[in-house]
Amino acid sequence: MKLIFERSTPGLSCEILPPCDVEAYELKAEQQRGQELRLPEVTEGEISRHYTELESQTFGVNSGYYPLGSCTMKYNPKINEEIAGLPGFADIHPLQPAHTVQGCLEALRLAEKLLCEITGMDYMTFQPAAGAHGEFTGLVLIKKYHESRGDKKRTKIIVPDTAHGTNPASATMAGFTTVSISSGQDGLVDLEALKAAVGEDTAGLMLTNPNTLGLFEKNIVEIAEIVHQAGGLLYYDGANLNPVMGIVRPGDTGFDIVHLNLHKTFSTPHGGGGPGSGPVGCKAFLAKFLPVPRVEEKDGEFYFSGDYENTIGSMKAFYGNFLVVLKALAYILTLGREGIPEAAKSAVLNANYMMKKLEDLYQVAYPGRCMHEFVLTAEPLKKKTGVSALDIAKGLLDNGMHPPTVYFPLIVHEALMVEPTDTESKQSIDEAVKVYRELYEKACTDPEALHQAPVKTAVRRLDEVTAARNPILRYNFD
Amino acid sequence: MKLIFERSTPGLSCEILPPCDVEAYELKAEQQRGQELRLPEVTEGEISRHYTELESQTFGVNSGYYPLGSCTMKYNPKINEEIAGLPGFADIHPLQPAHTVQGCLEALRLAEKLLCEITGMDYMTFQPAAGAHGEFTGLVLIKKYHESRGDKKRTKIIVPDTAHGTNPASATMAGFTTVSISSGQDGLVDLEALKAAVGEDTAGLMLTNPNTLGLFEKNIVEIAEIVHQAGGLLYYDGANLNPVMGIVRPGDTGFDIVHLNLHKTFSTPHGGGGPGSGPVGCKAFLAKFLPVPRVEEKDGEFYFSGDYENTIGSMKAFYGNFLVVLKALAYILTLGREGIPEAAKSAVLNANYMMKKLEDLYQVAYPGRCMHEFVLTAEPLKKKTGVSALDIAKGLLDNGMHPPTVYFPLIVHEALMVEPTDTESKQSIDEAVKVYRELYEKACTDPEALHQAPVKTAVRRLDEVTAARNPILRYNFD
Amino acid sequence: MGSYIPNSKAEQQKMLDFLGLASFDDLYNEIPDKVKLKGGLNIPAGKSELEVRRQMEALAGKNKVFRTIFRGAGAYRHYIPAIVKAVASKERFVTAYTPYQPEISQGVLQSIFEFQTMICELTGMDTANASVYDGATACAEAITMCVDRKRDEVFVSATLHPDYLRTVKTYCYAAGRKLVVVPEKDGVTDLAFLKENLNEKSAVFLMQQPNFYGIIEDAEACFKVAREAGAKSVMCINPIFAAIGKTPRECGADIAVGEGQPLGISLSFGGPYLGFMACVQELTRRLPGRIVGQTKDIEGKRAFVLTLQAREQHIRREKASSNICSNQALCALTAACYMSTMGPTGLKEVANQCLAKAHYAAKHISSLPGYELVFDAEFFHEFVTRCPVDVNKLMAKLEEEGILGGYPLEGPYEGCILWCFTEMNTKEEIDRLVAILKEGIQE
Amino acid sequence: MGSYIPNSKAEQQKMLDFLGLASFDDLYNEIPDKVKLKGGLNIPAGKSELEVRRQMEALAGKNKVFRTIFRGAGAYRHYIPAIVKAVASKERFVTAYTPYQPEISQGVLQSIFEFQTMICELTGMDTANASVYDGATACAEAITMCVDRKRDEVFVSATLHPDYLRTVKTYCYAAGRKLVVVPEKDGVTDLAFLKENLNEKSAVFLMQQPNFYGIIEDAEACFKVAREAGAKSVMCINPIFAAIGKTPRECGADIAVGEGQPLGISLSFGGPYLGFMACVQELTRRLPGRIVGQTKDIEGKRAFVLTLQAREQHIRREKASSNICSNQALCALTAACYMSTMGPTGLKEVANQCLAKAHYAAKHISSLPGYELVFDAEFFHEFVTRCPVDVNKLMAKLEEEGILGGYPLEGPYEGCILWCFTEMNTKEEIDRLVAILKEGIQE
């Protein structure tokens, strides 16, 4: 594929603006840009073909099976996109007076109410722009909470070794030290290890439930007790809420703070890497620390609060990825009371079904009932045939499917983390199972073929080492 | 690819409507449908994937070079689509009172004025839904005209043998007999043949100019004189207006009636086969015969005329493919006075450039200056190598390009009719030329490879004979 | 001036040089000077995108978008699901042309094959084509299918949509065919007239179901008469009604046609819409226009292709069954997507809601003094009432409330109103309408 | 209730049977009963698409869409070309995720690589990342890049956007970093203060260009001071201004960040927007977030891939340069498409029209009694005036005319107005504004 710069022809352009209708103005020479501005010079037709080509080399949820573990690649309903595109939302300036944005404010309040009910929380902020941003927000709340009580020694955040990388990274950003605790044989938090880890310096525990092995932390009540008794708070990484929404609420199992990934659980599209939305909910006793501005309601009128005395401040400009929140809101309204748990159950059923269809060939890392996803280990296969998890992933590419997440969670060797999601049909799972099984056979009979895969894709395996060693990070015009 | 019926699962559906809020009503048994209604039962996600797959197996103008002769596959600007989608146009009922549709009526009038100026006509109707529909409309005008003068013997329409198939077919629909005249050595209307053909029974001549060989009928003034003197009218098939718009106007060369293909010359998209729009313009003396309703203007107010006394009636319900007209209007406003001839010149330059780059290998059927397109004949190649025009076309498919029109016009054996259009770049033409030349080499060295082409497409060559002999025209549910 | 030309002046000069031409004008040496346009086109200079958008938005702003619509008469506001709009605007569907090269056009071809199948299912017919321009031209083309040298007289019911009737008349005039309009009696086709006038020259009888006045006619009886006279029968059917009403096939029609706009296509001030055509097996090869068939590629893979092309203009020229070339393919794709989205249950639900709401409205409107139903006959989602006040004033009043009232009839029922109700009209809206009508009477 | 689940009850039963489970509830055996939700969620029942649309449209209807906008303050209304919207809504760009599998994600990867290049071109920097959440977090992340054990004090100008400043404060609070706000004097950064207070613990100085008040600051002078004190410099720059204004690199910045919303992204009530970050070569490996690099596949074909991942959270966990994972990729693609559409000439034209219109407006507004310019400094497309009347009343009056007036300032300049003018504001609109302001004074 050509780069857009390679499609450029000096002198071409799209004619977008009318000539200026007022007198020109010139900056002082010393305020002017000296450097040439090398942007593409192309007509609209050229741009259109360029992005059509780029799109054709992009695999989306609509292209086929996309069971990327931990990412909940569910179908993104079109009505949500249409709603987010309404001029009454898309063309609203964030600093309009409150009486001219009552619809936006009401939407935020409504989303807050619904998501509080779903999570069992009392308040929610939509400022965080993604899950990791939500984690960070939550951890700053924890920090502020302890500080507000004059409790300055709580500098540690406990994080299970199955946790997503964002958890410890967020802890660092919030000035905490991460204490990693290893999981038990069953893939769950080891209560003894936890007990050993907590103490006077414990600020809190971050937990994903179901965890990244797809297992429900069934000792959650005990875990909460241990942490709370030690004086710490419980933080819920909501990236995996999908299989339990409407079934069990983090707030009811002892969590004090949660973040949600609206772009996972609530069907907003992932945009090739974003934008997402990572709202943070908390129990009432933490509300005064939430970031500002907050939407308040009085006599049916909505408005933004001013600064709260104890607020942690702001996590970004304005109020979060508003249009993403709208899409999630439309989704929740659509599913409603019965639809939410129905989607959860479908996710769990699909995952268990697929796991059972594969477990005789691929080894399940932690067997038993899984929730929305399950983790296979290709380690035995690799020992036997030399074919790795990565090889299997690349083999899937040749079959028109997106591979599962590979090599995560880190505690499983040669991990293949499969999350079919609720919006996948039995038919497509059956087709996927067939391919997974064929690839297993292939690994046994012709491992080299899989080392060579993919062969049908637009490009083949990349030289990632050179990419990192001698990075070329921008187009070279010369 | 699966058919949508094969994706169906009994019991599934999209939830689109709320429950009915008034009491149900039931038809009498004898008015009810007895037969089962076997439509697909699918969720939205399934539909979305289905059409994503169908789209991926569809080649559009944005997919690449698309020089389909006679079809003017130029770039379709996005702004036009946005405009046609404005609720102020898309959500307007055709039978709203005139004062509530002043914008629609003004748009139609404006389009009429602009296109009259471009064609040199006095009036225009937008009722015809496509080019062929326009031809039919024009021919009925001719019929009515002669009839109105009591001239009942004019039953013949003269059509050059290079004409598009719709020309004679339209003549038949209008109750005329087609007289086909063969072209001269130079690919142009043979004046002697024309003189021989005209007579008291001549209703008119249909002419495409430039003609379907891409040649300008330079004797057009003489042609017009011959026909007019014989008492016939001159009809202009406007499908090929693109290379001469703003340069020469049919109305100035003696034509009495024209149709335009807005979906060719004026950049409205082809929609996989339609909708198009085929407005018909005429000189003032024919205006009273035009179809109704017509948009009229009085004191800045627009309204629809009632029935005219001499009107031929209606060509369809309402006023034509309105949204298509809007797109063309936006295009004309964008190009304007200088842009229209500029586009024409670009089309001619591109065609001549590409022709000259190929003429040493592929034989040009009628050498010389071409307009927007040129016709090659693969006959010598076929004699030499056995590789036909069709084989070349299929070879192009493997190179990611849409082939030219093949086997048309009928008077050229093994015809390849190439129309690059104005929106193609030198760069892409150069790339195409390279491929055309490579295919020529291939034909000489490995003809079998081309008989086998395409090999890279989703499906390979089809069994068209069986398709027509034992037609399967719908999905079989059993 | 917006330019879509991807060659710079410098490159164009290179190309001219390559051609050995001094200037652009030389490209047009073949055109006699005397006919060339002097002084350029007398139209405004080109405009930037922003200017064009402003101008067109200003035009759109001069139209009134009604929140509530109780008008049909051939163009119906139904709910269009978001997925349908998303699919119909997919770039390659929009920008491709007729699938002449099947190997790279399976998407468009398959979409038409699916459309054909659905139209067959709706109408009960054996074969459908890929579309014609609209409902009116579908009627006209169906008539052409039935006419031959022996039988060339055409019978059409007066209860057909007036625009369709006018179109059919024009087509018949063009082809030199005799057209007999079967009169209407009490809002339905005059069966007695039909019986008396059909003869051995009669080729076809065409009627609309529900008819222009919304009435569900006794089509079976009419078609029986036609069949007995040796003429073919054509039913122009509303496709939403077809989901619950007796199919054309069940009524004995040989050909079913109709306007597909209700199947997910926006009102669009009248177009582009979608003419559909389907027929019994025997008439397949008389169908006009594109038809897609299933076949195999040389490797045995299922594939689709334009077929039976020997009927068409590009092969048969003056002997073709029609002149149609470009059709309404994208609208057909839209309709197929709509039918898939609604599914059998959903499409019936649309029909049943139309039926229920129209009857609810009829009950309440007709109970107002002066608004009696004009016809005593079963209807689908449209019906005609009298109007005790000045129709134009009434419409103006409704307009103030953002309501597009029923269609004021002309001709024999001048002064009466043709109302239409669909699933888009809530009970609340209907009640509000009734209240306004009531107020109007009391004033 | 809308259901997106593609398995029927019958199929789900088959799947349960296969798993040997009696019911759905058995799927959740692992969850202790006592924590399970009893009685279901207390939220409304699910709704059909039509109902949801109506509800959301009603909400949208409660917002006022201003025809004319003279307000910026961090969110700018520019013209968004049709092609940009068409490209940004392409389904696969919308529904893909982070391109972990490069072989099937070259489209997204290349779009980011192109974006990175354009951001480098705009800012004059060597390396850019794939985006962060917005302008405010870009500032915060840039600061983190500069801090190390030896130098951990942060200097930020008070002329930074208040939301950005608040965000930076929160990030500094979290990390336990000292933050010094360099005061503002006459609308610009107090250079003397900066000079006096920078010290060997100072890690970084960050300022905004044009600053919150629209003023083009003497960034070069500030950065020189910072460099001399051994601190890094960060410029938060408006990307439209960057097309004509001195680049961050030319001003001596080490890092350039900013809010990319003006590059083709709609106002959207504040998000999603686009944080961009670029830096000099030496700091590349301290950049947070995704970075796309060029490489080859095993056949030697050029290809793109996420690279330098050793900086990132999924590899380095607590030692990562940032926690960012999901970013604003689709917004980055949108911005790249916007920049391609405008091209160098077009982008400069946007900037120059902003500049010209703001100066035209400033001339006329400030000539009205009481509307004097507050600062005597060069500005780009925003400027501050006093207001001789009650600001809220003035805004209400403008609102009646469909105009969103300038932003009423709080804090030190309470009672003053921050006006913004872009290429979207016609001379006519500006003249109308001036006329209304004039009327207001006379009343």
Ligand SMILES: Cc1ncc(COP(=O)(O)O)c(C=O)c1O
């Ligand atoms: C378990 C878990 N936690 C947190 C995150 C971070 O979310 P985001 O990418 O929205 O920042 C992810 C995302 O992959 C995740 O899977």
Ligand SMILES: Cc1ncc(COP(=O)(O)O)c(C=O)c1O
């Ligand atoms: C020369 C010519 N005339 C007429 C037509 C018919 O136009 P339409 O397909 O719009 O009916 C065509 C279309 O291919 C054409 O090329």
